[in-house]
Amino acid sequence: MRRVWICVALLLAMLGAAAWSGARLTALTGEMSADLRRAQAAAEAGEWEEASELTARASGRWQARQRYLYIVLRHSAANDVTTGLREVEALLRWRETAEYAAANARLLVLIESLAETERLTAENLL
């Protein structure tokens, strides 16, 4: 009977950890997406400094959780986001409006898809 309880406890622990990890990832990507969208709006309004600050904040959030992200995400997906953030930061420095807008849109899709793939939905299950 002890083995049964160990198995039940392990399953519940994994379920809890998966739910917690999903929620954490959703929160992180949500905050980053919001920052990047505001940065986009600021850049369109010519506020390049503010756009840079918002993008740097999103990048900081990502960097701060990098170890956790590499443990729970495919490394290629995490690398894509890191590369995307660097690219967007560089384009902001050079104030390349059109290229920045395209790169930022790509990055937003990447970030949002990270949380999306962890959600328990019929699409993901099937």
Next chain:
Amino acid sequence: MIVSLMRTVILYLIVIGGVRLMGKRQVGELEPAELVLAMMISDLAAVPMQEYGIPLLYGVVPIVTLLCLTMLLSVATMRSVRLRALMCGKPSIVVQEGKLRQNEMRKVRMTIDELVEELRLQGVTDLTQVQYAILETNGDLSVLLKAEHQPVTAAALAHPPEQETLPLVLINDGRVLTDNLTALGLEERWLQKTLRAFGVQSPREVFLLSADRAGKLYFAAKEDAG
């Protein structure tokens, strides 16, 4: 390379631990659920071992989940006959009183060649000698011969031999196993005397010494290496 090495060690320990947790049945007799588990685990463990870009958790979590589910399922099947029949199937009698049960053979998709081969493996060449042949849920064929074809036993000859007891190892490669010595009610003094009788002075010179309750000994001295 070090990552691959460490991942292999971690996954190996998890799989060994899990299989050990499943119990001894896992090793030799695979029920359908256990067969599925063995196949899936081998594949799941191999991927993160070779692919650094995939987190170790992607291998560990499914493996632990599968092991836990199999354990829960095996406990549930132990308690419920219906669930056991559903998950593991039922034994099928394919030969009854020397006659083939063709419907049953069709149901379990067993050909006559397979049946005859299995019978031959068990030393039976004549179907008419078979009282029952039962295809067990793990795929083994159990054969019960008709009474007149069963081998003669000591009991049948009304001359039962003395019951043998399990011999215990007392010295294993130079090491004295005191627990076994105590279990047989023997003492160090007896051991020293016995060793001298075999012409050795110390347990270090003995490769194997075993004894049973009837006092039957087996002795093998250490041979020189090389």
